[in-house]
Amino acid sequence: MHTVVIAPDSFKGTVDAAEVATALAEGWRSVRPDDEVRLLPMADGGEGTLDAFAVAVAGAVRHAVTVTGPVGAPVEASWLELPDGTAVVELAQTSGLTLLDPLQPFAAHTVGFGEAIAAALDAGARRLLLAIGGSSSTDGGTGLLGALGARFLDADGSDTALGNAGLAELATIDVSGLRALPPGGALVLSDVTNPLLGARGAASVFGPQKGATHEDVAVLEANLARLVDRAAAAAVDPSGRVAVAPGAGAAGGAGYGLLLWGATASSGASGVGEAIGLPAAAAAATVVVTGEGRYDDQTADGKVASYVAGLAPGRAMLVAGMIQAPTEGVFIAAASLTELAGGVAAAMAAPLVHLRSAGAALAEQSDT
Incomplete structure (x- = not known):
């Protein structure tokens, strides 16, 4: 059984962080119902x-x-x-x-x-x-x-x-x-x-x-x-x-x-993470799942996904609306809503559906 922490940012313009976390958890549990899943939606000081x-x-x-x-x-x-x-x-x-x-x-x-x-x-x-x-x-x-x-x-x-x-x-x-x-x-x-x-x-x-x-x-x-x-x-x-x-x-x-x-x-x-107890939760987790609307070269500049990955080296997974930068060496697995949906428009039209699919896809890739 895994202890899973789900700590995504919002997918700005489409879904807030709490909705993202809930959808990912539903997808994960559909594959691994016995895992302990904790939701800690994140933010970087902006809306949400x-x-x-x-x-x-x-x-x-x-x-x-x-x-x-x-x-x-x-x-x-x-x-x-x-x-x-x-x-x-x-x-x-x-x-x-x-x-x-x-x-x-x-x-x-x-x-x-x-x-x-x-x-x-x-x-x-x-x-x-x-x-x-x-x-x-x-x-x-x-x-x-x-x-x-x-x-x-x-x-x-x-x-x-x-x-x-x-x-x-x-x-x-x-x-x-x-x-x-x-x-x-x-x-x-x-x-x-x-x-x-x-x-x-x-x-x-x-x-x-x-x-x-x-x-x-x-x-x-x-x-x-x-x-x-x-x-x-x-x-x-x-x-x-x-x-x-x-x-x-x-x-x-x-x-x-x-x-x-x-x-x-x-x-x-980091301020939000410290305040909600994410460092301790991530340290105790088997897997930490994070996410954001667009994963690109700017993510490393203090964005939520980069911060969360730093808390769980070798245990972090990513979900993003679009992935436009290498994830190897940072995340052990990644899922793109655009790829799962077959295009940007389709991903944005039904983000929660594809977030659930992404959560299930990552659960399938986790160690048993």
Whole structure:
């Protein structure tokens, strides 16, 4: 009998991680019904992170919250309370890219994310896990910090407009009313290590994904640079060291805002994995199955499948929608939904069907 841990990421745009894990388990059990199968759906700090925790952590409680959406309209979201008093808050739910149509690169902000964090603190959260992937804005985290009590003022002492556009008028930053971190601190979950400014920064790399034109990117960058300058003048980041820290450019600079607050940056996949106890579970397992929508050369850069494979050398199996990089030496077996379905369109039309087939195919390849 095998002890099997199933720890996939979501297949973005088609199936969430919990659904992927369930379908793979059903396929596996159809071949090996006596195996002990444990589901630990994963995430890298983007959309679906909260749902992954909800499935993986027994006793987790979801709390509904209404927040200000990325351009003002109310958004219904939730945060997750874990049994140890940790709160998981996901930016994609409150200030995410999928909440806007059309995209508004200068107006979009992170106020709702800050409001959800505040709600968790008001409820007594002792520690925060903050998943920041999938942002719609490039506001440098000013929206979320404003919701937590900071003020961003123009030359007349009035609050600046929300979003990146407001940074053009920024004169002074007042953090005297900024809420304190919870006793256990705050951990930022993201697979992005970019700094805030420059060729690898938030505006240059991610601005186009949020609707910015080539000309817009230069303005977004200049406004973020003004934020860094004003943060230095206000002694919030006197040396500018936070702006160049890995992850400061994540989520349009939401990473920068959270680091200014005192949060700690973490790899999204490893942060989620540690929080749900995946390393210990993988160490005790006979086989560990992971998966993602596309397995390619970028997977090794901190993606879930690479992280999980590193926890179970010689025992890891992969399921992917498409496999576009060698799996030999990393996984002992692999299954492609595209190959099982006979094409991309067929795989995407019925992903759960083919995920069950993939789970069964991997079970058949496992040692008896």
